[in-house]
Amino acid sequence: MSRLTGGLALVALALLTASRVAVWQSDVTLWADAVQTAPFKPRPVLNLAAALINQGDLDAAQQLVVRAMALADARTGYEHLEGRALAYSHQAVIELRRGDRVSAFAHLSGALTSGVPAVLALCLQFHCRPDGDPIYGGTK
């Protein structure tokens, strides 16, 4: 009986692990899960937006960027700066993808005015991949 109980417990753990592994399939699945767990934290929302930009779903991404900006405004310190700077730079990428360079430039200016050097470095790292893709790992 104890072996049966132990065996069933291990199978249950394996099933939970398998379902958790499924979350790590892609950036969209990963960050959609994180947004559910931490709905008021700006970064998961911004990272889900980035993943959706990557997939070409610009409208859904834009809604998330707007939401993330509001969430960042409710935070203080580094989270506030990081959230605002990334929200501006994500919005700039969305505008670039839509072909609106003027709007993109305005949003990049917003990113520049909102962050400390470390946050701006983060934005550059986020968007300026050596392969030229504006969002990491993605295709144009």
Added chain:
Amino acid sequence: MSRRDRDLFGLALLALTLAAYHGIWSAGFVYEDASWMPFLTLQGPMDALRAWPWALAGLVGHGAPSAYHAVSLIAHLLNGYLFWRLLMKWSEPVAWIAASLYLLHPIQVESVAYITGGREVVAVTYVLLALTAGTARLSAPWRVLLVVLAMAGAVAVKSSAAVVVLLVPYVLFVAWEWEVAFAVIPFMLLALASVLWVHAQHVMELAVGGSIQILGPDTFYNAGLTCAALVRYLLLVILPAGFSVDHDWRGLSLALPLSAAAFVAVLCYAGWLLFSRLPALLVAIGWIALALLPRFVIQQEDVLNEHQMFLPLLAVWVLIGIGLTEGYAALLQSGRLPTHA
């Protein structure tokens, strides 16, 4: 357990782990994988100790993510075996329970299914190799040499694994391997100094940028948040639901981190009081405290992620193994369970 039962259970555990992680073969690069890829490739001969598993995977798999995932899974399985083998010297039931939990608990997924998190898994491989070498039936100079090599590997793979400088001698002392433990300490201090030397400038840059803090005005608040994260992860071990790549610690009200810090302090005190009856509890608390020590000294915006619990949780798996084994034995003694079960 007979040899045949042991083989069968080991194979079942292997099959369950492979089945649980089958999803990694179709998973791509996610989150910070692209940023960490240069760290996982060979850019010079000095990178060999650090990057060889991923460099080999890159060569064999032509850069496909599945090859890098294979590194993490192979290291995870190897760790399960090394962990089991180390604990078998002490208690067979504890060894099986702890190794099973290590391999199959979903809190481990962030390290095993995330290519960047795989550095934690490989660092733990080196830690377990060091402990295996430190307690092996070899002459002391050989054991010291192997322990130092394995430790160097752990620190090379992940700088934060520099805590092994404290952890490995600590375990060797507890296991009464004093000769090796004392001999290893000067080499470990040298490793710690080299890590500090290499990373001092980077840490200072981050500190100036505001993303990390070394014993600053928010030290106690941040320590409370780290305690809150620790308590949350311990609860996730018992009730495995609510995992996340990015928990919202800074969204917590002030009372929660303070309560968590008080709870952790009470837990440490209870461990101290129970030392004579349950020495393993204090040893485990010591392991977790030492493993998390850098997180309390160098505090980052990211409080404590699930994959950063990979090394500290080794002690928790052992504690659960002891608890279940002792509890089952007590139930058998009390006659509440049939003895043939």
